[in-house]
Amino acid sequence: xxxxxxxxxxxxxxxxxxxxxxxxxxxxxxxxxxxxxxxxxxxxxxxxxxxxxxxxxxxxxxxxxxxxxxxxxxxxxxxxxxxxxxxxxxxxxxxxxxxxxxxxxxxxxxxxxxxxxxxxxxxxxxxxxxxxxxxxxxxxxxxxxxxxxxxxxxxxxxxxxxxxxxxxxxxxxxxxxxxxxxxxxxxxxxxxxxxxxxxxxxxxxxxxxxxxxxxxxxxxxxxxxxxxxxxxxxxxxxxxxxxxxxxxxxxxxxxxxxxxxxxxxxxxxxxxxxxxxxxxxxxxxxxxxxxxxxxxxxxxxxxxxxxxxxxxxxxxxxxxxxxxxxxxxxxxxxxxxxxxxxxxxxxxxxxxxxxxxxx
Amino acid sequence: xxxxxxxxxxxxxxxxxxxxxxxxxxxxxxxxxxxxxxxxxxxxxxxxxxxxxxxxxxxxxxxxxxxxxxxxxxxxxxxxxxxxxxxxxxxxxxxxxxxxxxxxxxxxxxxxxxxxxxxxxxxxxxxxxxxxxxxxxxxxxxxxxxxxxxxxxxxxxxxxxxxxxxxxxxxxxxxxxxxxxxxxxxxxxxxxxxxxxxxxxxxxxxxxxxxxxxxxxxxxxxxxxxxxxxxxxxxxxxxxxxxxxxxxxxxxxxxxxxxxxxxxxxxxxxxxxxxxxxxxxxxxxxxxxxxxxxxxxxxxxxxxxxxxxxxxxxxxxxxxxxxxxxxxxxxxxxxxxxxxxxxxxxxxxxxxxxxxxxxxxxxxxxxxxxxxxxxxxxxxxxxxxxxxxxxxxxxxxxxxxxxxxxxxxxxxxxxxxxxxxxxxxxxxxxxxxxxxxxxxxxxxxxxxxxxxxxxxxxxxxxxxxxxxxxxxxxxxxxxxxxxxxxxxxxxxxxxxxxxxxxxxxxxxxxxxxxxxxxxxxxxxxxxxxxxxxxxxxxxxxxxxxxxxxxxxxxxxxxxxxxxxxxx
Numbered sequence: 001x002x003x004x005x006x007x008x009x010x011x012x013x014x015x016x017x018x019x020x021x022x023x024x025x026x027x028x029x030x031x032x033x034x035x036x037x038x039x040x041x042x043x044x045x046x047x048x049x050x051x052x053x054x055x056x057x058x059x060x061x062x063x064x065x066x067x068x069x070x071x072x073x074x075x076x077x078x079x080x081x082x083x084x085x086x087x088x089x090x091x092x093x094x095x096x097x098x099x100x101x102x103x104x105x106x107x108x109x110x111x112x113x114x115x116x117x118x119x120x121x122x123x124x125x126x127x128x129x130x131x132x133x134x135x136x137x138x139x140x141x142x143x144x145x146x147x148x149x150x151x152x153x154x155x156x157x158x159x160x161x162x163x164x165x166x167x168x169x170x171x172x173x174x175x176x177x178x179x180x181x182x183x184x185x186x187x188x189x190x191x192x193x194x195x196x197x198x199x200x201x202x203x204x205x206x207x208x209x210x211x212x213x214x215x216x217x218x219x220x221x222x223x224x225x226x227x228x229x230x231x232x233x234x235x236x237x238x239x240x241x242x243x244x245x246x247x248x249x250x251x252x253x254x255x256x257x258x259x260x261x262x263x264x265x266x267x268x269x270x271x272x273x274x275x276x277x278x279x280x281x282x283x284x285x286x287x288x289x290x291x292x293x294x295x296x297x298x299x300x301x302x303x304x305x306x307x308x309x310x311x312x313x314x315x316x317x318x319x320x321x322x323x324x325x326x327x328x329x330x331x332x333x334x335x336x337x338x339x340x341x342x343x344x345x346x347x348x349x350x351x352x353x354x355x356x357x358x359x
Numbered sequence: 360x361x362x363x364x365x366x367x368x369x370x371x372x373x374x375x376x377x378x379x380x381x382x383x384x385x386x387x388x389x390x391x392x393x394x395x396x397x398x399x400x401x402x403x404x405x406x407x408x409x410x411x412x413x414x415x416x417x418x419x420x421x422x423x424x425x426x427x428x429x430x431x432x433x434x435x436x437x438x439x440x441x442x443x444x445x446x447x448x449x450x451x452x453x454x455x456x457x458x459x460x461x462x463x464x465x466x467x468x469x470x471x472x473x474x475x476x477x478x479x480x481x482x483x484x485x486x487x488x489x490x491x492x493x494x495x496x497x498x499x500x501x502x503x504x505x506x507x508x509x510x511x512x513x514x515x516x517x518x519x520x521x522x523x524x525x526x527x528x529x530x531x532x533x534x535x536x537x538x539x540x541x542x543x544x545x546x547x548x549x550x551x552x553x554x555x556x557x558x559x560x561x562x563x564x565x566x567x568x569x570x571x572x573x574x575x576x577x578x579x580x581x582x583x584x585x586x587x588x589x590x591x592x593x594x595x596x597x598x599x600x601x602x603x604x605x606x607x608x609x610x611x612x613x614x615x616x617x618x619x620x621x622x623x624x625x626x627x628x629x630x631x632x633x634x635x636x637x638x639x640x641x642x643x644x645x646x647x648x649x650x651x652x653x654x655x656x657x658x659x660x661x662x663x664x665x666x667x668x669x670x671x672x673x674x675x676x677x678x679x680x681x682x683x684x685x686x687x688x689x690x691x692x693x694x695x696x697x698x699x700x701x702x703x704x705x706x707x708x709x710x711x712x713x714x715x716x717x718x719x720x721x722x723x724x725x726x727x728x729x730x731x732x733x734x735x736x737x738x739x740x741x742x743x744x745x746x747x748x749x750x751x752x753x754x755x756x757x758x759x760x761x762x763x764x765x766x767x768x769x770x771x772x773x774x775x776x777x778x779x780x781x782x783x784x785x786x787x788x789x790x791x792x793x794x795x796x797x798x799x800x801x802x803x804x805x806x807x808x809x810x811x812x813x814x815x816x817x818x819x820x821x822x823x824x825x826x827x828x829x830x831x832x833x834x835x836x837x838x839x840x841x842x843x844x845x846x847x848x849x850x851x852x853x854x855x856x857x858x859x860x861x862x863x864x865x866x867x868x869x870x871x872x873x874x875x876x877x878x879x880x881x882x883x884x885x886x887x888x889x890x891x892x893x894x895x896x897x898x899x900x901x902x903x904x905x906x907x908x909x910x911x912x913x914x915x916x917x918x919x920x921x922x923x924x925x926x
Binding site for chain 2: 050077078087102
């Protein structure tokens with residue numbers, strides 16, 4: 001088990017920065033998810049940690065050892081990290097047992113000991129008795145388990161997952177998620193888990209690093225990411241947050257302040273020390289919106305009603321600001337129809353900290 | 360930290376250095392040596408060698424002949440190869456795989472065997488014509504001993520080469536482009552002329568360039584057909600000069616071989632320029648177009664195709680077998696005269712011939728084995744390497760094969776005429792100089808399939824082994840080699856088949872005791888013993904066919920396109 005720290009890591013390819021000035025500290029035994037849209041640099045980040053790519057600047061440490069930095073780069077085969085690859089990367093010319101036992105063979109471990117370890121690893125992923133099969137004769141879920149067992153058997157200090165569930169169907173995903181979680185609980189290994197799936201990241205991780213355009217957008221617990229996004233990107237990326245222009249009217253008091261959004265005044269949550277300012281943004285979740293025919297709020301037009309079974313997703317355009325689209329759920333019986341006028345109320349929200357504000 | 364960091368790159372550096380040395384030895388060194396001989400014969404810069412070469416009328420005549428048969432053979436190959444490719448790929452012709460196999464077969468047969476087979480078919484002694492009593496009277500000149508004969512056989516030999524490239528291009532043609540034209544009201548023939556063939560220009564040009572280089576560098580066909588008619592092309596001129604003058608005329612032949620190299624390169628350059636003139640890029644990829652229904656023309660097209668195959672493949676081989684069974688020149692083949700004596704003679708009685716079988720077999724095996732061994736690490740660096748300069752390696756490995764074989768043969772002679780410095784080892788006049796030339800020339804045949812094998816393998820398989828703690832050499836042995844082995848071994852088998860009856864290189868490098876099958880076959884034919892030459896040819900063709908069958912067993916594990924005869 002080991003800590004992983006990245007200090008101001010930058011990776012540039014010919015003329016663009018895939019990873020820009022990223023600093024992350026992963027605690028011993030922590031489960032960190034790296035989340036972001038495709039092309040955000042998360043896979044490059046994983047390859048930097050594994051040692052397949054060399055950093056352009058900055059430093060990566062595993063435990064107390066600098067593995068990538070100015071002085072050079074420790075080869076991947078000497079880093080003692082385990083990787084579960086997206087497409088499993090099982091060697092087709094070896095049996096399941098040979099796949100799993102490969103790192104032991106490379107380390108020239110005693111054969112009998114190695115065999116027992118392979119058996120244990122197989123048992124750990126519930127694949128007893130399949131050791132003599134070829135990877136080609138396994139189902140997708142079984143292959144994923146073999147890949148997991150292969151990475152466990154060497155007892156790596158750090159395990160990297162590269163979108164391990166991307167190739168599995170929905171049902172398998174759920175059960176593999178459970179398996180990863182219980183694996184983490186059991187072994188206490190430090191894990192870095194790359195994914196583009198928020199639900200997966202939220203379900204598994206202690207903390208989530210959201211990446212955007214090569215930069216670290218926010219590093220926080222799942223709850224904090226949802227409730228207190230640090231910037232507009234995270235706010236809109238996580239659970240489709242709605243961003244609304246706002247003016248801050250009062251200074252922060254016990255974590256709240258008064259703002260004006262779309263002509264209506266309301267109280268939102270905020271960081272300590274917020275002061276009145278204009279041009280701010282408030283992040284609302286669809287659950288924060290409801291229809292209030294004659295209370296305080298703002299008027300607008302129902303643009304679209306998408307029935308989703310049991311409830312409908314309503315897309316709404318406020319009349320004061322027709323460029324904005326708000327969306328919320330309305331449970332059955334759905335009363336609104338597209339083209340209808342309605343009045344909405346925002347119950348709560350989160351004031352996005354001003355850009356450049358310390359986090 | 361620093362030691363762990365330094366350790367990491369060690370094996371990769373060793374590998375890169377080893378590969379660089381092998382390639383320098385096999386490819387760069389001979390080419391540099393050849394150029395040195397031209398610009399600085401004897402060590403000082405001078406234009407003497409060039410001037411002497413340019414002043415000789417023989418040079419100009421042979422150059423003219425080379426261009427005539429090169430361009431003629433290319434045209435014939437492009438016309439026939441493209442036509443067959445269009446018919447086989449775009450129409451609903453039947454028995455496609457069998458047709459491809461039969462049509463491509465001549466490519467797997469050595470040119471001098473093709474030449475011999477055709478000569479036996481049409482000559483006055485032809486056992487085949489004698490079967491119908493249609494043979495011309497003895498003493499009549501064989502009609503193939505002529506310019507048009509050489510062009511015809513070059514076209515037959517390299518038509519399949521064009522076919523393979525054009526077919527590969529046609530298969531990538533997206534059906535939307537064809538369908539859009541048909542929806543626009545164009546008939547099938549209009550589509551072919553206005554859409555398909557223009558889009559195929561790059562493929563056809565590339566095929567033409569390759570066919571041209573092959574025609575210009577071909578030795579077997581002009582040697583068998585041209586020398587008796589005293590119609591010399593550059594490769595045969597070099598052969599005659601060396602055979603008559605020995606090492607003394609090496610400088611002169613070096614000039615001639617560079618001349619061939621220049622002509623070949625000019626062909627490739629022309630192709631480059633021609634295919635850059637317009638944008639032929641096909642952006643979308645999709646399913647191939649529905650085959651065109653030949654309808655009532657189908658029987659006629661079928662008949663035409665099979666007739667072509669009978670003419671280019673079946674009849675010549677049949678003629679070859681008949682000749683190998685005849686006891687002597689001009690004797691008609693009957694149940695009574697048929698004999699296996701020719702086989703017995705070449706296999707067991709004739710010293711040089713049996714030695715040649717032995718030599719050629721082990722030379723081919725050694726070349727194939729070595730090439731497979733070297734192709735795996737070279738392919739690794741080229742396909743997966745990060746350094747950009749490594750890609751230049753690819754070019755240097757291609758060079759000895761892209762240039763006509765004569766060029767490499769002369770370069771090898773120049774390099775090894777004197778004992779190797781420091782060691783005093785003498786390769787000249789031994790079988791080892793042939794092995795060296797084979798390694799240099801054929802390495803690329805194993806490298807190409809190996810590289811396409813690498814491109815098919817998920818790199819993560821290697822990375823997984825890397826994070827498992829395996830160093831580069833361990834990964835090579837346990838992961839990479841097993842995964843690319845089918846492709847590399849298929850390449851090795853291609854080398855074996857090509858080297859077994861190779862003539863161009865060994866004709867210039869052989870010495871007494873180091874004869875190859877091609878060389879002995881050639882000398883039998885020159886001495887008028889066509890029956891023995893035919894028997895040797897039949898044996899090599901049979902071995903080649905057998906190996907093709909064996910190689911087919913590998914086919915399921917190979918990237919498409921590695922085995923040329925597989926559809």
